[in-house]
Amino acid sequence: MNFSTAEENYIKTIWRLQQSDSNVTTNELSAELQTKPASVTDMLKRLKEKKILNYEPYYGVKLNNDGKKVALSIVRRHRLWEFFLAEKLGFDWDAVHDIAEELEHVSSTELIDRLDQFLGFPKTDPHGDPIPDSKGRIEAINHFALTQLKEFQTAVVVNVADQDNSFLEMLKQKKIGIGTKLEIKQRFSYDGSVEIKIRNLPLITLSEQLAKNIFVKAV
Amino acid sequence: MNFSTAEENYIKTIWRLQQSDSNVTTNELSAELQTKPASVTDMLKRLKEKKILNYEPYYGVKLNNDGKKVALSIVRRHRLWEFFLAEKLGFDWDAVHDIAEELEHVSSTELIDRLDQFLGFPKTDPHGDPIPDSKGRIEAINHFALTQLKEFQTAVVVNVADQDNSFLEMLKQKKIGIGTKLEIKQRFSYDGSVEIKIRNLPLITLSEQLAKNIFVKAV
DNA sequence: ATTAAATTTTAGGTAAATCTAAAAAATATT
DNA sequence: AATATTTTTTAGATTTACCTAAAATTTAAT
Known part of the structure; x- marks a missing residue:
């Protein structure tokens, strides 16, 4: 259809x-x-x-199942274009979303499968979101929000919410990106904010709102 | 606008x-x-x-002038995407048009200028049509239809009409593409058809209809 | 359990981009 | 020059994707 x-x-x-x-x-x-x-x-x-x-x-x-299949093919297109824009055209990760939003509606399956191949079958887009394969299979998510991380446990950022430009700009300013290693030094129960340490950088405090949209994996 | x-x-x-x-x-x-x-x-x-x-x-x-500027920017997008599809994704030259037809409507200037750079600022698309630069400048056309070529003069195909898929398929079958060197051996005034010789290949006859949509430059 | 508030739907309307059928204008024919 | 033909426009409808305002339904509060 x-x-x-x-x-x-x-x-x-x-x-x-x-x-x-x-x-x-x-x-x-x-x-x-x-x-x-x-x-x-x-x-x-x-x-x-x-x-x-x-x-x-x-x-x-x-x-329903048919709807999910359609959705996954749109998500596949979106994320492959995001990867292309960042990797091949050198766009900043906070700029790729809006353009991919338009490109995703070009629906040729052959185009997308060839693009996938050209890009080397990438597993995730620039925000760390998994890219469905040509059969619509998508990697299960096994990360959790930074707010969930235990104190003094080291983790690596694997994913960030992919919606709001102001959010992504803020991350860039705080020098947080996919692959960033960090550790929670302190947790403030008053407002849910967390104090984190990134190698080489001074301690910084993140609001709960920000931290809950950053997803990590323990290392 | x-x-x-x-x-x-x-x-x-x-x-x-x-x-x-x-x-x-x-x-x-x-x-x-x-x-x-x-x-x-x-x-x-x-x-x-x-x-x-x-x-x-x-x-x-x-x-009017404003309209021409708009047109050239659409043509630029279309032809850059065609080049990308053929050169980077390995599409046949007769398959690129329809997909480029959709991609051309994604209008981010930054996207197109970065794509241009990524592709190495190509001068022509896979059909030999000149690609307007970022300022909307386009190369003047200095070729002529194959029907115009004098007998026994050698020429090279630099451009073909970019519309009809059946036309492009026929060219592929006849082994005619951009860069093909050929010579007119005979011209039939009865129906306007021409007999041409391509290096290594047997003589073939092209209808006037076909020949007038193939553009060449003398060599 | 009523009442108040929030959410959702219905009804009716608009703009873009198409269509068909009929009218108007330009071009061709005798 | 008058008539026929072709081309183009006008008038009125349709579909998609939205809108506002009002009605219906569900959820929350007293």
Whole structure:
């Protein structure tokens, strides 16, 4: 089946939201897509007719198996283009998202499979998110939020939330990126902030809001 | 100013047609874009309001200077992507057009300028068409149709029409590509066909229709 | 258990880009 | 020059993807 750019944006967003939420609400989608709730309802009805999701009025929405397949192919395109932009064209990691947002809607399968090969079948995009393979298989996530890290345990940043430009700019300024090794020195229960140490750099404090969008793996 | 995909397709097509025609008619556009003449009229009115072309009812249309600039930037995107697809992803030259048709509408200037640099500032696309530079400058065309070539003069193919897939497939089958050296051995006035010799290959006859879409430079 | 608040849907409307059918204008033919 | 033909435009509809305002439903608070 064939999907418009608008439909693809809904599918991709529902997929992302249902990772954590299981049942996605109209308001969540409305906020995420910057459209009015009434427009979301409209689109959900249309996508339901295309049989890629389960939608019951007032009870939220969930992609079915077909929908998940579509979502994974969009995510694959997005992340491969992000990798291309960063690796081959030298874009900063905080600049790739918006351009990939447009490129992802070019839907030739042959294009994407050849791009994948050209890039050497990369496993993750520049934010550390896993890239689904041509069969739609995606690596299970085995990292956790920096807020979850135990004190004095060393970890490496493997993933960061891939949404907000101001967030990514802030990380760049704090010199935190994929592969950065760090350790929690202190944890403030008052506001949930954490004090971390990165090799060679002075101690810095991160707000809970920031820390919970940085994902690490123990080393 | 910003243009929709549909608008960009009109602008690009008007630009191409006005190279030979100067004043482009509604019917020509309708045929080229596979839309009804009534739809063309609608769009021309809208583009006139955006002040990128001169359009008088019943008298055809012509891009003005601003329109030409827009057209050249679309053509630049299209041809750079074609080059990328052929050179980096290994697509056949007859497969690149349709995919580039979609990629060309991703309009980030930074993306295109970085792509240009990554590709080594190529001068022509896989069909031999010149690629406008970042300032919109494009190489003047100094080749001529194969039908124009004098008998027994050697020439090299520098350009082929970039429209029809069946045309490009036929060229591939006849082993004619950019850079192919050839010579006209005989010319048949009855149907305008020409007999040509390509090094190592037996003599072949090309219809006028085919020959007039192959462009050469004397060597 | 009502009432209040928040969420979601319905109803009706708009703009872009297309269409068909009919009218108008330009071009070609006799 | 009058008529026929072709081309182009106008008028009115349709689909997609959005919107606002009002109604319906669910959830929270008293």
